[in-house]
Amino acid sequence: MSEAYRLATVEQDGAATVVVEREGAAMPLAALLEPGDLDRLGGTPADILPLLADWAHWSAVLRDRIAATSRFGEDTLPAASLAFLPPIALPRKLICIGANYHDHIAEMPIPITPTYPYSFLMPPSTTLRGSGKPVEKPTIAEMMDYEAELAVIIGKRCRDVPKERALNVVAGYANFNDLSARDWIASRPPIGVDWVKHKCFDGFGPMGPYFVPSAFAGDPDAMPVHLSVNGVTKQDSSTAQMVYGVAEIVAHLSSIMTLEPGDVIATGTPAGVGHGRKPPEYLQPGDVVRMEIGNLGELVTPIV
Template structure:
């Protein structure tokens, strides 16, 4: 099941939908626009039956997409979690997971523009599989990792590379280079766990105006999802709707104004966003 959050018009309220037979089934009457909360209250089987009993009433191309999570307290991002990406960055593969955060205010939806602020002239794409946390999670052993997961989505970890490299050179935090508004496009949907039986065997690709720039497989992660959930929840509470962006693959490259990015995770979805550079 693929659950999304949309508006029928830019000023309309957000409503929950499910993708079915090429169209969107409205779930607005179920009382929430939060797919994670609805999965928790209804359960996957009951909600799947509810979706199957309804007819699609909306066209994907005619709606405005919001991020697929209604409540997100933090976006946990993993750096250098693919060997080839570490090598292209001139960095060593870390012995432990390397975490940084994006603020929830960086989230934006499918088909929304990514707007680079005037202070940067070098923007880069980073396609990633994101885990959507489904329950309050703390100190969860790696072997029980699935208990924490509501589903998966696609994230494009946008980075103002010029600003990041300056701060790396100064040996100061570089979170701001990744935390601007619209720098965490996500979606289009939350793919529930039944749609992704093995998240460690998914092809990732990113295209810019039809040119493939990134391609690899999640099986190439240095630290897999069980380890990441165990590590992140060790002393830190993961909340429903939080995202874990599991790291990008090799092929990062600069973008220019007007470029259209297509970030795809096999079995999860294709996230499309166009780049806009803001003038000073």
């Protein structure tokens, strides 16, 4: 069995808990922990944020415990049966990068390529949703759209990180669907795009199902990106299309603000979004969006 593993936050018996997944089988994180571990964590964690707060320590602990256990396949659940929550319930920051794929810039069309990573913030407490959880189409929006994005999860508090060392502060990666209401970019007011109305409706941040540690995710700047609606492929690209790669994004944001463990950075979307199609295609109640980047699992979002 490979040493690679993925972490997820799931709902079991009405409570949130963390599980470790390997090759389709999941077991509670608590089964791998010792009493001293629980003391250090302040109890059984309800999401992965307590692990990220000391990721250098816990990544080594998990690697050794998982390698030593023989219980995968015995005391485990099939991953397909899990009720997923977002891997992190409440990150301190949820930062999104816009106009960051060459093919997406060409389809929209956006008149210029940004000269630095263009970013905006979303409210994580109300936007994040787990895989399989429905998202309501806003009653005041007619142009609901999808955006498959690679989410970068910070694992070390940092400021002014040079690009050459930026990947060292990344704990891992997850899928992120940056849902959008295009109504407020279709006709721009004189002062520009209203990013709150565009991006911040409840549930507009599906994320997961897994957190994949950097050691097992592969090159973040060369991951296949795939999204379908009702089984029909809409986005089929690669993170190699990014204008600014993960290291450049992390370095740039850390020059503005202190990045903290558990912060989530969504890195932009490739071509194929509904608003860029001719004619445009928008999400409707009854649609099911499925996206997958690399080995991060399949993020499923029903629209209701």
